[in-house]
Amino acid sequence: MMLPTTGQPDDPRPTPLPQPHEVELTVIVPTRNESANVAPLLDRLGRALAGRAFAVLFVDDSTDDTAAVIxxxxxxxxxxxxxLARPEERRNGLSGAVVEGMEAAGGLRLCVIDADLQHPPEIIPQLLDQAxxxxxDVVVxxxxxxxxxxxxxxxxxALTSQLLTILARMVFPRVLKNVSDPLTGFFIVRRAAIDTTSLQPEGxxxxxxxxxxxxxLRVTELHFDFAPRHEGQSKADLNEGMRFFRHLARLRLTVNQHLIRFLIVLLLAIALNLTLLPALTRGGRPVMLAAAMAGAVTIAAILLGEMWVFSDRPRGPARRRLAGVLLLGLLFLGVVYLPVIWLLAVRLGLPVMVAGLAAMLAAGFVYYLFSEQWIWTRGLMMRPRAYLYYDLHGLLTVASQIPLSDLSYFQTPAPPERIDLQLRVDRHGTPSRVPGAICYDEHLGRFGFGLTVIPGDFTEIVxxxxxxxxxxxxxxxxxEPVLRWLLVTRGYSLARAGAICRPGAVRPGxxxxxxxxxxxxxxxxxxxxxRLCRADALDFMGDDCIIIGRDRRARSFPKPVTAGRGMTSDQSPGQPIPPALGLQRLLYSSPVRRLGLFLSERRLPAATVNTYLQRFIPQPKYPLPSLLPEIAVGDEAVPLVLVDQARGAESLTPLPLETAIDRLLEPGERAFGFQPYPLxxxxxxxxxxxxxxxxxxxxxxxxxxxxLTLQRRATDERWWEHVGQIFQNQTAHDPARHAAPAVNPA
Structure with a gap:
């Protein structure tokens, strides 16, 4: 099907494409002298999007026969x-062509792609599925x-593109933090999320x-391999580079007023400082004492002005905010302002006015960087962080930029076809708040605990x-709480239980x-x-969690176990036990956890403190096979017996099913009560x-x-000897077992 060639000089109104509800996607292709690429691009788009309702709109600024070829x-x-063939007076670059295409196009979503075939059309379905x-709103x-x-x-x-990306990130550290490649020309947007009247295209x-x-906008991204140019020549040149710099400067000055407001505050602070500093030195005070007094007053004024400069930013509690102001004031006074005064006025003998001006400019510059949280890290670069992949028995897949040792058993070398949960590190420091997200932030930037969870069929944790x-x-x-919820949405429970099984191959047929x-x-x-596995030749399935499904199958969840005496093999040295084990156990003991809960209840940054503690003194946990290589890990089994352990006089009694379920759903003691787990x-x-x-x-x-669900009460600590005997006494094929009152009916 072909729509008429539109937008000729004698007919500036383009014939509309299908309405938004009629097609899923409109592909917008800006072209300038790309006639040789038109046919192969349409061929590949047709194959890639076969079976989908889509349309293609070329926005042409060519001086050759490209429009006729299309x-x-x-x-x-x-x-x-x-x-849409634009007349010469409307040709304002690729960005302008895309904006006109967006205004003319139909479709629920719009895909922007170059015509030179360096952007592979074959990944558009993946972009759509991700969206x-x-x-x-945007998939990059x-x-x-x-x-x-x-x-x-x-x-x-490539180096030029890298430098331009770094420059753009420095100018807009917050807005661009969720995108590895903000300068790409290949992306999908939700049509209703973009206000084209607000766009001022240039370059x-x-x-x-x-x-x-x-x-x-909510932004996600996929990565692709950039292909060689098929035909034609690159349009990038020195003029385009200058347009980019003009564009960047105009955006910085017009999008928000942080920089302009800060310059006003800084100029007023400089005037105040240059008034106070000479007046104090004329009274006979030493230069450094006068500088300390003038600097304290001036920096206090700057910090108060910060409330106006960044008035649109979310604020933490007043007490925490005051502590932050005092900390920044001491930092700028002692680390920036006074050292510059000493170097220039005392050491080099420059006039006090010159030293004061230089010190104020230096302190103001450093303060703005801290306020915007510009940190010189790899976050400025285009290269994305690598992901590790975990496949939980084919039920759920996880992609994480942070190695998760608790999921090490499930790690897989190749990325799965579908990702259900993605965990990434925020480039900037404080994860963005987006509609529908669960947010927790202790207002300490990249040096504190902060997260955003965006739940859905595809769930993202930042x-x-x-x-x-x-x-x-x-x-x-x-x-773990997010995994547990995701498994429930798929018909499984991440239950709180230890599990072992009899060895044997799974033969469902x-x-x-x-x-x-x-x-x-x-x-x-x-x-x-x-001890139970070694004594009775059983397979280990997990000491803390187990996956139970509606299909009456228990699937292993072998997290690392706590190391200690008796946890190494007689035949193999296994994992060496750390000498600081006693200190580690003290930090994870009940009294210390209660102290953490006390801090958390009073809205103090308990999660941040806990994170730093575990950073320097990690949990003494190791994969069981590294401690005891002779113990195998069982993969899948039928739950035969559930035994709930309780303290009290020796007894073994039936346990009601609902009570057993209560036990399986109890939160782990290491997490419960600590934010953000309850949230x-x-x-x-x-x-x-x-x-x-x-x-x-x-x-x-x-x-x-x-x-069979039972409760065993006892006062001794050698529970495994008795529980193992209960398990060995049960047989899956004993008809009498199904008649017992403690057995839950199928």
């Missing part, structure tokens, strides 16, 4: 193709990059214009850089499954389960109006059908 090649295509799963196709810049460009062009970096003028140094705390307090023993009610079961559990419990805790109970009722 009209010819569009004939007979099974999708709408149109060309649909995440609900993102970011070019794969190394230290020098995008791979696939010449080294000189060829339209994505930068969109992101900066729409700072509240954390502050501090959490990269404490993956154990990150997993326990952030990742023959109806043969190993049988599992589940144990609840014990805080740390690693040692006892290891995440509460917020996710009713996501999308569903009662997920009730659904999890239904899952466990089905999963434990036919499982």
């Amino acid at each position: 009209a010819h090649e569009a004939a007979g295509r099974p999708f709408p193709v149109a060309v 649909n799963r995440t609900g993102a 196709a970011s070019r794969q990059a190394d230290l020098l810049g995008p791979v696939g460009l010449s080294r000189s062009r 060829f970096k339209i994505l930068l214009e969109i992101l900066v003028r729409h700072p509240d 954390v502050s850089p501090l959490l990269e140094t404490s993956p154990g705390f990150l997993y326990t307090n952030v990742v 023959a109806g043969r499954w190993p049988e599992a023993l589940l144990i609840t009610g014990r805080g740390d079961m690693g040692y006892g389960l290891s 995440l559990v509460e917020s996710l419990a009713s996501w999308h109006g569903r009662d997920w805790p009730a659904e999890e109970r239904d899952i466990l009722r089905a999963g434990l059908a036919g499982c």
Whole structure:
């Protein structure tokens, strides 16, 4: 199907493409003398998007026959193709062409792609799927990059692109923090999320214009390999480079008033300082004493002016904010202002006025950098952080920029076809607040605990850089409650129990499954389960968590176990036990946890303190096979017996199913009460109006059908000897077992 060639000088009004509700996507292709690329581009678009409702709109600024070639090649295509040929007076660069295309195009989403085939049309379906799963307003196709810049460009062009990206990030550190490649020309936007009247296109970096003028957009990205140019020549030249610098400067001065406001405050502060400093020195005071007095008054004025400069930023509690102001004041006075005065006025003998002016400019510059949280890290570069991938029995997949040792058993070398949970580190420091997200922030920037969780079919967790140094705390307090909720949405429960199983191959076709023993009610079961596995030749499935599904299958979740005496093999030295084990155990003891809860309840930065503690004194946990290589890990089994451990007079009694489920749903003692764990559990419990805790109970009722549930009370600590005997006495094929009152009906 071909739509007429539109937008000729004698008919400036383009014939409209299909209405937004008629097509899923309109592909906008800006062209300038790209006639040789039209046919192969349309061919590849047709193959890539076959079966989808889409249209193609070329916006042509050519001086050759490109428009005519488009009209010819569009004939007979099974999708709408149109060309908007702009007259010379309307040609204002690639960005302007894209904006006109957006105004003319239909479709729920718009895809912008270059005509030179360096952007592969084959990944557009992936971009669309990412947009649909995440609900993102913008999905950016970011070019794969190394230290020098995008791979696939010449080294000189790659380095230029890298430097321009760094410059753009320095000017807009917050807005561009979620995008590796803000200068790419390949992306998808939700049509309704973009106000084209607010765009002031100039040059060829339209994505930068969109992101900066729409700072509240939800943005995700996929990475692709940049292909060699098919035909034609690059339009980038010195003039385009100068237009980019003009564009960047104009955006900085017009988008928000932070810089302008700060310059006003700085000028007033300089005037105040240059008035106070000479007056104080004329009174006979030493230069450094006078500088300290003048500097304290002046920097106090700057810090008060900060309330006006950054008045649109969220504020923390008043007490925390005051502490931050005092800390910054001492920092600038002692580290920047006074050393500059000493160097210039005392050491070099320059006039006090000159030294005061230089010190004020230096202090003001450093202060603005801290206020914007510009930190010179790899976050400025295009090269994205690498991801590690985890596949939880094919039920759920995780991509994480931070190694998660608790999921090490599930790590897979190749990226899975579908990602369900993505964990990444915020480039800037404080994760963005987006609609529908769960946010927790202790208002300490990149040096404190902060996170944003965006739940959905594709769930994203964005954390502050501090959490990269404490993956154990990150997993326990952030990742695990999100994993638990995601599994419930898929019909599984991440239950709180230790588990072992009889060895044996899973043979579902023959109806043969190993049988599992589940144990609840014990805080740390690693040692006892290891003794049980070695004594009775059983396989380990997990000491803290187990996955239970409606299909009556228990799937292993072998997190690292706490190291200690008796946790190394007689045949193998295993993992060496750290000498600081006693100190580590003290930090994770109940009294210290109660102290942490006390701080958390009083809105003090307990999560930040806890993160730093675990950074320097990590949990003494190791994978069980590294401690005891002779113990194998069982993968999947049928729950045969559940034994709840409790203190009291020796007894073994039936345990009601609902009580057993209560035990399986108890939160881990290491996390419960510490933020953000309670916040995440509460917020996710009713996501999308569903009662997920009730659904999890239904899952466990089905999963434990036919499982013997008991409670054992005892005063001794050698519980594994008795529990092992209970397990050995049960047989999966004993008909009498199904008649026992403690057995839950199937």
